[in-house]
Amino acid sequence: MTTACLILDIGGVLELTPRTGWDAAWERRLGLPAGAVDQRLEAVWTAGGSGAMTEPETRAAVSAELGLDPARTDAFFADLWTEYLGTPNTELIAYIRELKGICTLGILSNSFVGAREREEERYGFAALVGGADAVVYSHEIGWSKPDPRAFTLTCERLGARPADCLFVDDLAANVEAAQALGMSAVLHTDNATTRERIASHVAAAA
Numbered sequence: 701m702t703t704a705c706l707i708l709d710i711g712g713v714l715e716l717t718p719r720t721g722w723d724a725a726w727e728r729r730l731g732l733p734a735g736a737v738d739q740r741l742e743a744v745w746t747a748g749g750s751g752a753m754t755e756p757e758t759r760a761a762v763s764a765e766l767g768l769d770p771a772r773t774d775a776f777f778a779d780l781w782t783e784y785l786g787t788p789n790t791e792l793i794a795y796i797r798e799l800k801g802i803c804t805l806g807i808l809s810n811s812f813v814g815a816r817e818r819e820e821e822r823y824g825f826a827a828l829v830g831g832a833d834a835v836v837y838s839h840e841i842g843w844s845k846p847d848p849r850a851f852t853l854t855c856e857r858l859g860a861r862p863a864d865c866l867f868v869d870d871l872a873a874n875v876e877a878a879q880a881l882g883m884s885a886v887l888h889t890d891n892a893t894t895r896e897r898i899a900s901h902v903a904a905a906a
Contacts (some may be wrong), residue, residue, distance in 0.1 A: 705803060705806065706805055707866070707868070708867075710809040713789065713894075715787065716789050717784065717785075717786035723738065741765060748813045751813060751840055755814045796828060804858050805829035806834045807834065816840070836853065836854045852881065864905065
């Protein structure tokens with residue numbers, strides 16, 4: 701078995717997640733100024749991303765902060781998750797599936813509480829990379845990229861050295877953080893380039 705290891709981000713890499721404008725639509729609906737949703741809910745987003753709040757607690761906090769009744773709270777979160785989950789990057793996912801058994805596969809994602817259940821139901825990422833433990837979410841470990849502890853923990857779970865890992869992310873800060881730890885990394889901009897980098901990484905370790 702090769703020592704090559706591949707770690708992927710989810711949003712913007714395995715999922716296509718263009719902005720839907722849902723937050724601006726809610727601001728108009730509630731008569732709030734532009735940017736008010738993120739400003740008012742900044743603490744909720746932070747707590748939900750680190751696991752400091754449970755999913756029911758985030759719902760209660762959003763309801764209280766924005767003055768939403770239960771039905772509108774449901775609608776608000778439905779719009780949030782529609783953008784969050786996006787659509788599958790079917791081409792890249794199919795390619796990753798071909799690598800199972802050829803190299804060690806893992807996922808490291810900045811996330812929001814409730815993401816694992818929804819993404820597993822829709823996309824089955826655990827099966828894609830070889831098990832639930834190989835999918836690392838910030839809201840479960842308490843550290844978000846680019847915190848080096850998130851990368852270190854992911855490598856430990858995968859039983860891989862940073863030097864053997866290629867990390868794929870759509871944000872430059874996360875790519876740079878991985879490189880600072882001794883990992884190879886690629887900034888995902890298109891499937892063809894990412895596939896070429898992955899193929900080179902796997903071939904070099906064979």
